[in-house]
Amino acid sequence: MILSGKARLAGVMGWPVSHSRSPRLHGFWLERHAIDGVYVPLAVPPERIETALRALPVLGFRGVNLTVPHKESAPAICDELDPLARRIGAVNTVVIGEDGRLIGSNTDASGFIENLRRNSRWRSGSDPLVVLGAGGAARAACVALLDAGAGSVRIANRTQMRAEILAEELGAGVEAVAWQDRNDALDGATLLVNTTTLGMTGQPALEIDLSALPKSAVVCDIVYTPLETPLLAAARARGNPPVDGLGMLLYQAQPGFEAWFGVRPDVDDELRQFVLADLQE
Ligand code: ATR
Numbered sequence: 001m002i003l004s005g006k007a008r009l010a011g012v013m014g015w016p017v018s019h020s021r022s023p024r025l026h027g028f029w030l031e032r033h034a035i036d037g038v039y040v041p042l043a044v045p046p047e048r049i050e051t052a053l054r055a056l057p058v059l060g061f062r063g064v065n066l067t068v069p070h071k072e073s074a075p076a077i078c079d080e081l082d083p084l085a086r087r088i089g090a091v092n093t094v095v096i097g098e099d100g101r102l103i104g105s106n107t108d109a110s111g112f113i114e115n116l117r118r119n120s121r122w123r124s125g126s127d128p129l130v131v132l133g134a135g136g137a138a139r140a141a142c143v144a145l146l147d148a149g150a151g152s153v154r155i156a157n158r159t160q161m162r163a164e165i166l167a168e169e170l171g172a173g174v175e176a177v178a179w180q181d182r183n184d185a186l187d188g189a190t191l192l193v194n195t196t197t198l199g200m201t202g203q204p205a206l207e208i209d210l211s212a213l214p215k216s217a218v219v220c221d222i223v224y225t226p227l228e229t230p231l232l233a234a235a236r237a238r239g240n241p242p243v244d245g246l247g248m249l250l251y252q253a254q255p256g257f258e259a260w261f262g263v264r265p266d267v268d269d270e271l272r273q274f275v276l277a278d279l280q281e
Contacts (some may be wrong), residue, residue, distance in 0.1 A: 001031070001038070008037035009060060010260040013044045015054060021275055025253055028274050029265040037261050044070070044157050050077050057100035062260035064094050065253070071136060078104030088143050090136050093256040108137070109144035112222070116191075118251075118267075119243045122218040124149030127192040131155050132206070134162035134193035137222055141195050142170055154189075156182040158196075186213040192235075194221045195229035199229040203229065206231050211218025213241045222248055224277055246279075248271060 012022040018041065023029065026039035042064065044052040049070050054077075056064065066074050072092035075081055077103040085091045091104035116122055129150055131138055134157035142153055153170070156177040158162035171186060177185045177210035192213060198206035199221045213219075219235035224245035232242040250267045258264045 003038060006036060006151075006262065008035070008062050008261055009040075009257070010037070010062050011040040011042045012065040012067055012072055013049065014269050015044045015045050015068065015069060017041045017043045020067055022253065024278055025250065025271070026257055028271055029257055029263075030261065033261070033262065033263050033265065035261050046073065048068070053077050053094065053102055056094070056102070057096050059253070061096060063096050063256065065256055068094050074088050074104055076100045076235055080104065082106070084109055084143065088136075088140050089113070090140070092252065093259075095256070095259045103233055106140065107252040107255045108140035108248070109111060109147070111248045111250075113144040113148050114248030114251040115245075116218070116220060116243055120218040120220070120241050122191050125151070127152035128189055129153045129191040129193070130133065130177075130182075130185050130189045130194060131193045132208075133157055134159070134166045135195065139166060139173060140194040141193055141222070142174065144167065145191075145193075146170060146173070156185055178180070182211045183212060186210065186217075190217050191214055192217060192219045192240075194223065194229070194231055196221065199223050199231050201225045210234055210238060210240070213240065217239075218243060221245050224249060225277065228277065231251055233281045235268060246275065250275065 002109040007271050012020050014020055023039055023041050028039050040168050046069055054153050061230045071090040071092050082105040085106040088106045093105045093107050095103045097103050150172050153174045155163045155167055156176045156179050158179045165172040197203045219229055219240045219241040222227045222245040223229050235242045
């Protein structure tokens with residue numbers, strides 16, 4: 001990679017940031033399009049996030065992605081928020097405006113729905129849906145599903161109060177279900193989404209019995225390490241179409257890349273294999 005003095009700068013801020021796959025992903029696109037630009041990992045502790053974001057225009061950065069734990073603190077720091085980021089209460093993409101303003105958006109929701117649409121036959125209007133989890137990822141998935149036309153969403157979360165708060169906030173058509181009732185909640189569902197960390201390498205297993213889930217229901221896991229989680233393996237074994245979480249990572253990256261580097265990059269199998277090779281190392 002040879003950069004000129006005019007190279008476009010972007011990156012990802014996280015704490016820690018070393019686990020982030022975004023530099024590899026954006027690096028692939030930069031190389032594919034022979035762009036004079038760079039995308040770097042930026043390790044920023046939570047107490048320095050405002051200083052770090054404010055420094056971006058000074059340093060000539062075009063913007064950054066944000067990952068754990070900065071997504072939820074960024075809305076209060078950004079000068080402008082897109083309506084989706086405001087509703088979700090989290091920013092994962094920051095673009096520096098002409099005037100140096102920090103413009104925050106959330107592409108997790110569009111990444112989630114794009115992945116689902118491209119990799120399954122699930123279409124809105126086929127309710128009910130079941131979402132496991134009530135954290136930031138659940139919020140983005142639920143907002144995406146509601147915006148796509150979902151009319152009935154059941155949220156089950158270990159801490160029921162969080163599910164109730166989320167359901168209340170999202171309004172009509174969304175109900176909280178007790179975690180211990182998650183198996184029964186699958187009855188008649190057309191889509192099951194896991195947004196918890198359960199099933200991720202190094203995390204506890206997701207205990208769920210899919211018996212009540214119709215065989216035509218799409219099962220989507222946003223966990224992508226491993227790529228085929230035990231949930232997806234169980235779904236596949238009984239005939240439910242599975243959708244893995246890697247696609248969400250790839251699709252959420254597209255709008256930021258386009259805004260910073262001026263090219264709409266493609267999500268294709270070559271990119272998928274490239275990112276996957278790193279996950280399997
Ligand atoms: P994110 O913003 O990435 O969604 P999060 O807010 O930490 O991350 O949410 C993690 C989700 O995984 C939560 O729904 C969490 O349940 P709680 O709200 O009860 O914490 C869920 N989760 C994590 N570990 C879990 C476990 N051992 N059993 C059940 N749910 C778990």
